[in-house]
Amino acid sequence: xxxxxxxxxxxxxxxxxxxxxxxxxxxxxxxxxxxxxxxxxxxxxxxxxxxxxxxxxxxxxxxxxxxxxxxxxxxxxxxxxxxxxxxxxxxxxxxxxxxxxxxxxxxxxxxxxxxxxxxxxxxxxxxxxxxxxxxxxxxxxxxxxxxxxxxxxxxxxxxxxxxxxxxxxxxxxxxxxxxxxxxxxxxxxxxxxxxxx
Amino acid sequence: xxxxxxxxxxxxxxxxxxxxxxxxxxxxxxxxxxxxxxxxxxxxxxxxxxxxxxxxxxxxxxxxxxxxxxxxxxxxxxxxxxxxxxxxxxxxxxxxxxxxxxxxxxxxxxxxxxxxxxxxxxxxxxxxxxxxxxxxxxxxxxxxxxxxxxxxxxxxxxxxxxxxxxxxxxxxxxxxxxxxxxxxxxxxxxxxx
Numbered sequence: 001x002x003x004x005x006x007x008x009x010x011x012x013x014x015x016x017x018x019x020x021x022x023x024x025x026x027x028x029x030x031x032x033x034x035x036x037x038x039x040x041x042x043x044x045x046x047x048x049x050x051x052x053x054x055x056x057x058x059x060x061x062x063x064x065x066x067x068x069x070x071x072x073x074x075x076x077x078x079x080x081x082x083x084x085x086x087x088x089x090x091x092x093x094x095x096x097x098x099x100x101x102x103x104x105x106x107x108x109x110x111x112x113x114x115x116x117x118x119x120x121x122x123x124x125x126x127x128x129x130x131x132x133x134x135x136x137x138x139x140x141x142x143x144x145x146x147x148x149x150x151x152x153x154x155x156x157x158x159x160x161x162x163x164x165x166x167x168x169x170x171x172x173x174x175x176x177x178x179x180x181x182x183x184x185x186x187x188x189x190x191x192x193x194x195x196x197x
Numbered sequence: 198x199x200x201x202x203x204x205x206x207x208x209x210x211x212x213x214x215x216x217x218x219x220x221x222x223x224x225x226x227x228x229x230x231x232x233x234x235x236x237x238x239x240x241x242x243x244x245x246x247x248x249x250x251x252x253x254x255x256x257x258x259x260x261x262x263x264x265x266x267x268x269x270x271x272x273x274x275x276x277x278x279x280x281x282x283x284x285x286x287x288x289x290x291x292x293x294x295x296x297x298x299x300x301x302x303x304x305x306x307x308x309x310x311x312x313x314x315x316x317x318x319x320x321x322x323x324x325x326x327x328x329x330x331x332x333x334x335x336x337x338x339x340x341x342x343x344x345x346x347x348x349x350x351x352x353x354x355x356x357x358x359x360x361x362x363x364x365x366x367x368x369x370x371x372x373x374x375x376x377x378x379x380x381x382x383x384x385x386x387x388x389x390x
Binding site: 005006007008009010011013014015016017018019022024025027028029030031032033034035036038039040043044045048052055064066068069070073076077080084089090097098099100127128129131141143144146147149163165173174178179180181182183184185186187188189 | 200201203204205207208210211214215216217218221222225226229230274275276277278280295296297298306307309310311313314315316317318319320322323324325326327328331332338339340341342343344345346347348349350351378383
C-alpha cells in the first residue's frame with residue numbers, strides 16, 4: 001500500500017539524530033511491547049507479514065507521532081481486535097522458522113539479467129518500495145524461494161516466490177541529480193520483476 | 198490512555214487468551230537488555246579480521262559462519278539469510294530498511310533509535326553520501342557507495358575495514374574496537390576509541 005511507512009526518498013524529516021549510549025527501551029512499556037509482539041506472533045496471533053501490514057494500516061499522523069514501539073502497540077491492538085473477538089482459540093503455527101520454502105520450479109532470472117520492476121499500487125502489503133517501482137535494475141543475487149509477503153500478510157497463503165537482490169543505479173532511481181557512484185540494492189520477489197528487453 | 202496503560206491492557210488480553218505468559222515477557226525484556234547486543238557482531242568481525250578462511254565463509258554465507266561462533270540462535274528465526282558485505286578502500290556499504298526497520302538482530306541485537314527514524318529511512322537510499330558526511334564520515338568521490346535496503350527476510354551486516362596499526366592486537370582487543378555503527382556502515386573504525 002502507498003502508506004507513510006514507505007519512506008525511501010522522502011524529504012522533510014531533517015537530520016539524523018544519532019545519540020550515543022541511548023537506552024534500548026527509554027520507557028518500560030516499550031520493552032514489554034517488543035517482547036509481547038514476539039510472543040504473540042509466535043503463538044499465532046498473526047504472521048510477521050500480517051503484523052507488518054497492521055503497522056502500515058496505522059493512520060499516517062499517528063504513525064509519525066507514536067514512534068517505533070508505539071506502532072507495534074497499535075498493531076497488537078489492531079490484530080487483537082480483529083482476531084481475538086470470539087471464543088475460538090488461536091491456532092498455534094506448527095512451526096515458526098525460516099521463511100525459506102522448497103519449490104519445484106527454477107528461478108526465472110539469473111545473476112546479470114536486466115529487469116524492470118512492475119508498476120502496481122496494491123492496496124495490501126507489498127515489499128516493493130515505491131521509489132523502486134517501474135525502474136530498471138540488474139539481478140545481483142538469486143536467493144531461495146521464500147514465503148511471499150503480499151499474500152501471506154492477509155492470510156491468502158504462503159505462495160512461495162523466488163527472492164532476488166536487484167541492483168539499481170542511483171540515477172535510475174533519483175534522476176540526473178542523483179549522487180555519483182551509488183548503487184541501491186533491494187530484495188525483491190519474482191512477481192515484482194519483468195524481463196527488460 | 199497512555200502508552201503504558203495501553204500496553205498493560207493488551208498484555209492482560211493476550212495473557213487471558215493464552216497467547217503469552219507475563220513471566221516469559223519479563224524474561225525476554227531482561228534478555229534483550231542484557232544479552233542481545235552488538236557484541237556478537239563485534240566478535241564476528243574480529244574473527245574475520247584474523248582468520249581469512251572464516252572471513253571467506255562469512256562472506257559466502259553469513260548464518261552458518263556465525264553459528265560456528267555459537268550465534269544465530271532463534272532470535273531471528275524467520276530470516277532467510279544473513280549477508281555480510283565487506284567495506285574496502287574502494288567500496289563502502291550501508292544498511293537500511295526503508296519500509297519498516299529490518300535489522301540483523303542475530304548479530305547486532307535491537308536497532309538503535311536513529312536507525313528506525315524517518316530521517317534515516319528516507320535519506321539513506323537517496324543521498325547516502327550527504328547523510329554519511331553529516332554523521333562525520335566523508336567518503337572520497339572515488340569510493341563507490343552500496344546501499345542495502347533490507348526489504349525482505351535477508352538481513353545485512355557490514356564487515357568494516359580493520360583499522361591501521363592494529364597488527365599486534367588480540368581477539369579481545371580487536372572486538373573492543375568494533376562499534377555497532379561501523380557494522381551498519383555509518384562509521385569507519387579508528388585505532389583508538
